[in-house]
């Protein structure tokens with residue numbers, strides 16, 4: 263069902279510092295910061311030859327990554343995103359296999375303008391999984 267690795271998201275406390283780390287130390291191509299108020303994060307996209315890394319910094323009062331950063335003071339891997347061809351078919355198949363879909367179970371438009379869903383980390387080896395229809 264899952265296809266390519268679309269991105270790995272890393273939660274960070276200081277986006278400018280982390281973007282500079284990827285740009286200057288790791289020599290990667292780093293985008294300008296993009297505020298995503300609907301998702302409570304500001305994102306920097308890092309283009310790698312085979313996938314993307316997204317750096318997420320909390321934005322606003324109720325950022326979904328605020329708690330994560332309280333527990334992970336240095337930042338850390340927040341989620342991994344796999345591509346699927348049909349998100350509704352994927353969701354129904356996952357639910358039928360007992361996986362828990364977060365929220366109301368309806369896809370939301372993600373940072374790339376495409377429908378996404380998140381799957382419970384307890385069902386996937388402690389890793390928050392995002393699926394994105396491409």
Ligand code: CO
Pocket residue numbers: 269271316341343392
């Ligand atoms: Co993501």
